Amino acid sequence: MADDAGRRPGGHIGQPHVRIDGRAKVTGQARYPADEPTTNPAWAYLVISAIARGRIRGMQLEAARAVPGVLDILNHANVGQEVKSPMGPDGKPTTTTLESDRVWHDGQIVAVVVADSFEAAREAAYKVVVDYEAETPSATFDSPGVQAEALKTDATHSYPLKGDAAAAFAAAPVKLDARYETPTQHHNPLELFTTTCVWDGPKLTIYEPTQSMWGLKAAVARQLGLDLVNVRTVSRFAGGGFGGKGAPTSRTAWIAVAARRVKRPVKLVPTRDQGFTIATYRAETQHHIQLGAERSGRLLALSHEGWEISSRPSSYNVSGTTTTARMYACPNIATKVSVVHADRNTPGFMRAPPDTPYMFPLECAMDELAHELGIDPIELRRINDTQTDPVDGKPYSSRSLMKCFDAAAAKFGWARRNPQPGSMRDGDWLVGYGCATSCYPSNIGPATARLSLTPQGKAAIQLAGHEIGTGAYTLMAIVVADRLGLAVEDVQVTMGDSDLPPVPGAGGSNNAASTTNVAAKACEEIRHKLALAAVQAGAGIFAGADPAGLKLADRALVGPGGRREPLATAVSRISSGAIEVHVENVPQGLAPDAAAALYQGKMSMSRGAERKDVTAFAFGAQFVEVRVHRRTCEIRAPRAVSAFAAGTIVNPLAAHSQYQGGAIWGISSALHEATEIDRRVARYVNDNIADYLIPVNADIGEMDVIFVPEEDHRVNPLGIKGIGEIGIVGMNAAVANAVFHATGRRIRKLPIRIEDLL
Amino acid sequence: MRPFRYEHATDRAQALQLATTPTAAAAAAHVAAPVQYLAGGTTLIDLMKIDVMRPEVLVDINALAGQHGEIRADDAGLRLGALVRMADAAAHPAVLRDYPAIAQSLQLAASPQLRNMASLGGNVLQRTRCNYFRDVTYAACNKRSPGSGCAAMEGVNRRLAVLGVSDRCIANYPGDFANALAALGAAVDVEGPKGRRVMAFEDLHRLPGETPHVETNLAPGELITGFSVPAGPWTRRSLYLKIRDRQSYEFALASAAVALDLDGGVVREARVGLGGLSAKPWRSHEAEAALRGKPLTEASAQAAAEAAFAKAVVHGETRFKPELGRRTLVRALLQCAAMEI
Numbered sequence A: 001m002a003d004d005a006g007r008r009p010g011g012h013i014g015q016p017h018v019r020i021d022g023r024a025k026v027t028g029q030a031r032y033p034a035d036e037p038t039t040n041p042a043w044a045y046l047v048i049s050a051i052a053r054g055r056i057r058g059m060q061l062e063a064a065r066a067v068p069g070v071l072d073i074l075n076h077a078n079v080g081q082e083v084k085s086p087m088g089p090d091g092k093p094t095t096t097t098l099e100s101d102r103v104w105h106d107g108q109i110v111a112v113v114v115a116d117s118f119e120a121a122r123e124a125a126y127k128v129v130v131d132y133e134a135e136t137p138s139a140t141f142d143s144p145g146v147q148a149e150a151l152k153t154d155a156t157h158s159y160p161l162k163g164d165a166a167a168a169f170a171a172a173p174v175k176l177d178a179r180y181e182t183p184t185q186h187h188n189p190l191e192l193f194t195t196t197c198v199w200d201g202p203k204l205t206i207y208e209p210t211q212s213m214w215g216l217k218a219a220v221a222r223q224l225g226l227d228l229v230n231v232r233t234v235s236r237f238a239g240g241g242f243g244g245k246g247a248p249t250s251r252t253a254w255i256a257v258a259a260r261r262v263k264r265p266v267k268l269v270p271t272r273d274q275g276f277t278i279a280t281y282r283a284e285t286q287h288h289i290q291l292g293a294e295r296s297g298r299l300l301a302l303s304h305e306g307w308e309i310s311s312r313p314s315s316y317n318v319s320g321t322t323t324t325a326r327m328y329a330c331p332n333i334a335t336k337v338s339v340v341h342a343d344r345n346t347p348g349f350m351r352a353p354p355d356t357p358y359m360f361p362l363e364c365a366m367d368e369l370a371h372e373l374g375i376d377p378i379e380l381r382r383i384n385d386t387q388t389d390p391v392d393g394k395p396y397s398s399r400s401l402m403k404c405f406d407a408a409a410a411k412f413g414w415a416r417r418n419p420q421p422g423s424m425r426d427g428d429w430l431v432g433y434g435c436a437t438s439c440y441p442s443n444i445g446p447a448t449a450r451l452s453l454t455p456q457g458k459a460a461i462q463l464a465g466h467e468i469g470t471g472a473y474t475l476m477a478i479v480v481a482d483r484l485g486l487a488v489e490d491v492q493v494t495m496g497d498s499d500l501p502p503v504p505g506a507g508g509s510n511n512a513a514s515t516t517n518v519a520a521k522a523c524e525e526i527r528h529k530l531a532l533a534a535v536q537a538g539a540g541i542f543a544g545a546d547p548a549g550l551k552l553a554d555r556a557l558v559g560p561g562g563r564r565e566p567l568a569t570a571v572s573r574i575s576s577g578a579i580e581v582h583v584e585n586v587p588q589g590l591a592p593d594a595a596a597a598l599y600q601g602k603m604s605m606s607r608g609a610e611r612k613d614v615t616a617f618a619f620g621a622q623f624v625e626v627r628v629h630r631r632t633c634e635i636r637a638p639r640a641v642s643a644f645a646a647g648t649i650v651n652p653l654a655a656h657s658q659y660q661g662g663a664i665w666g667i668s669s670a671l672h673e674a675t676e677i678d679r680r681v682a683r684y685v686n687d688n689i690a691d692y693l694i695p696v697n698a699d700i701g702e703m704d705v706i707f708v709p710e711e712d713h714r715v716n717p718l719g720i721k722g723i724g725e726i727g728i729v730g731m732n733a734a735v736a737n738a739v740f741h742a743t744g745r746r747i748r749k750l751p752i753r754i755e756d757l758l
Numbered sequence B: 001m002r003p004f005r006y007e008h009a010t011d012r013a014q015a016l017q018l019a020t021t022p023t024a025a026a027a028a029a030h031v032a033a034p035v036q037y038l039a040g041g042t043t044l045i046d047l048m049k050i051d052v053m054r055p056e057v058l059v060d061i062n063a064l065a066g067q068h069g070e071i072r073a074d075d076a077g078l079r080l081g082a083l084v085r086m087a088d089a090a091a092h093p094a095v096l097r098d099y100p101a102i103a104q105s106l107q108l109a110a111s112p113q114l115r116n117m118a119s120l121g122g123n124v125l126q127r128t129r130c131n132y133f134r135d136v137t138y139a140a141c142n143k144r145s146p147g148s149g150c151a152a153m154e155g156v157n158r159r160l161a162v163l164g165v166s167d168r169c170i171a172n173y174p175g176d177f178a179n180a181l182a183a184l185g186a187a188v189d190v191e192g193p194k195g196r197r198v199m200a201f202e203d204l205h206r207l208p209g210e211t212p213h214v215e216t217n218l219a220p221g222e223l224i225t226g227f228s229v230p231a232g233p234w235t236r237r238s239l240y241l242k243i244r245d246r247q248s249y250e251f252a253l254a255s256a257a258v259a260l261d262l263d264g265g266v267v268r269e270a271r272v273g274l275g276g277l278s279a280k281p282w283r284s285h286e287a288e289a290a291l292r293g294k295p296l297t298e299a300s301a302q303a304a305a306e307a308a309f310a311k312a313v314v315h316g317e318t319r320f321k322p323e324l325g326r327r328t329l330v331r332a333l334l335q336c337a338a339m340e341i
């Protein structure tokens, strides 16, 4: 097995490589699911509820049916029995749609109009009149009628407790006690939540952008009572996911039913505003943080209590206290999280689901404590830095947090910061510097893949992997080329189809670790076969040699002393066509049948915070400068520096984009994004991207990214920690801390807006 | 979106004829007429797609650019044809030099793509971005369905108005260019079945009052052909300041179009327009009066700002807007006074 943890001299891992699918993408050749050609498709348009709670008494469909071209209108009265209710992102019951007359939330699917054209379906949908028996909904925290539920430890979340945090806090010489809030946010990937369903006899093909091909396949098979072999999902490219395409949603099964009823392929392209309610989102959260410290800055007590919104039936939660309890050395820790059930759609994964909303309060609180103590915020982190998990004393697989702070601080020019809030100015602009810790647990799942190699030196790897914009095709090509001693261009990568060997859903930054480790294992099997054949052959330069001493490099089998046998010779010895292996990789700590379970659509995950041997996180430090106009209080963030240490970096070019995108999103999350809810009716109001703000180019200036070198031999064989999520995590608090430094105003609720500073 | 008929007018006469039908004439308001002119379509088609506007006929007037697509500047002032594209007006040398407030109000609006498409006539007639107006599933909107109420009054209303609002409607006029026109005392040329008329730009839009659905003083079927901005010693010392959450591609939370004629440091004449937070394109005669004859200082600018917002009415989330509006105006006035011309 490749045990040299990632990079090796002369290899491709760690070398920047342009995307092998880049040209296809920019020339429109890359086929996103809604682009897949289908024969004579009909078009679906969704009718969604205009109330957040109640029942459907009836529907007037005559006018809609009369629109020329309308083929069918699915609603609870005619198809309600045809599907089993879907499961939420946590695999447990969630809100329903056409299964009954019940309305759980605003914008719930209540009918599906199918017509010959998109325009006819839309026109007819506008003519559907729904007669509701409305009930008063509960919108969010503090709305009458919401129900709080305290969470208990389960398979994915724990609520660390250690020592006596309350007593230690009470006795601490310095105390920080504050409450924080983060808003509702929606992913809004550019590509909408499309679904196309095509039946061929008993076989159903679903073209849908997804971060979990096998998860979607299994979910729809269960809902429709189909054998798994009869459901195929295809998603060769997804136009952004950010978690929003991670969990199956209710729309898919209904489009399949519609296609069966009209006996034609059916294509759904929902609208932007429908995406706010037919898919998931990041729920708003509230936090209570108590930090107790010595005058020296050493932490004595940390208490973090969180509250999160979910729908009525689902207890989906992110419970980021699993992370915040593990950031700093602290003898007394108390954490607790409650879900607050409201009349809302079920939330789900969104970039760094637990860490983004939970690290914001912790990292603001650390900044507040530093200010209170008169200690530099970086030094306060250094004082409380640790190489062992404060919850249970396990070692970190590696932790380079302070290296990240030091590298980023130097590049940023932190030394120029006058610690006095409001002291730095540039003309009419108040200038503030802020920083915060970033982190993300290193997760890895079981994965499978098929790999072949020809005597001509062409390799092909196939797996049901996900390209959601991260550069996943290129990642595979680099690793295979590296391990087989080929050029990156010699590797053909096929992904995005559930007919291929399963891998876990692309989420929680597991993708790179899961897929590269199985790819490396497949390469090792091929090397082993070639080496074995070479040493067992009667003739040949390696006859009788030790197979372990033979490596693949530069299109050859290479032995000790640099003796080489061309790949053509080595491969032809076994096959004149190609040799192929099918490989399963089950990471340490997972059940032996974890790969078998993948074939049932069941994913298990080795989670960095919950491993038995080590605690595995990637760490980073994020710095930002903000400027606040002294009169009109616009807040701008013209430059930022982020440093990360995340083990082996396979493709620094793609990693740079990931980090940068994350950091930009952090600024967005701190200053721009919020889904506004009309509390009277529990409805999203700014459900479009003119009003749901994200930064435009003019909002983002210098964006520096620093790769802090880190070799991690314990996290997984290739030493990969995952980089997709960490970029956003620290930036929220860094911005809030910089706003404090610029203005002296501590804003504990995101996003920070002009009116907070007037 | 509902089916509609598309007509293409080759000249003004044909456009007017196509838009003048008995049912159109009987419509309650210009915006409610079953026949609507189609210029860039960036407001109209949007509103049709979301079912807010349901015209039966669209009369494409883009071919009228030959007649009404000119930009002309002379001693009397600036003439802008209704079919001039926003981008062209924003980049015109005479506009940039002599009417910077107008150029900036256009440069800071929307996005390059939209500015390339959108016409000045359509621009001034853009409709509110109030979310309750734009979502037909909210029953209560006096602008969309007269007498139904106003969901915004106690709803999510941060982007809405505090000047000129009524107890029927707090929608804001979202555009930028129109505030500069109002400030500079522009006039609008209108052609209708009964011939040509000229209106003060300030009179083009109506306050919501009891009838927020009417919006303008245009009769159904009337066509805007152009705008004229009178020359004045203040137009060169003018600017448009737009305050928003992000740096670009967002409507104003507050904006100010100001023009000053200074004698030494003393204000001979001031022109003040306000936007983002008013029910219609807004000229503040109160602020202008407060400035006239005074040295332009922080204190006099502040006094003008107080006068401009003396009658502001707030609802829920708009509570911060009078203060933001005042600060925006003060900043604009001081910046304008400091301009080197």
Ligand SMILES: Cc1cc2nc3c(=O)[nH]c(=O)nc-3n(C[C@H](O)[C@H](O)[C@H](O)COP(=O)(O)OP(=O)(O)OC[C@H]3O[C@@H](n4cnc5c(N)ncnc54)[C@H](O)[C@@H]3O)c2cc1C
Pocket: A690, B031, B036, B037, B038, B039, B040, B041, B042, B043, B044, B045, B046, B061, B082, B086, B108, B109, B110, B111, B114, B117, B118, B119, B120, B121, B122, B123, B124, B125, B126, B174, B175, B176, B177, B222, B223, B224, B225, B249, B250, B251, B252
């Ligand atoms: C995402 C987005 C962001 C935007 N941001 C801004 C911004 O920051 N600032 C800003 O000011 N604007 C902004 N806009 C609005 C934009 O400027 C207007 O949509 C545009 O100017 C309208 O011009 P048009 O030619 O496309 O009008 P159309 O959509 O063609 O017409 C609008 C209305 O005017 C009528 N009409 C058009 N021409 C005439 C005429 N000559 N006579 C009589 N009636 C006529 C039409 O019948 C229609 O009812 C934004 C728009 C969008 C979509």
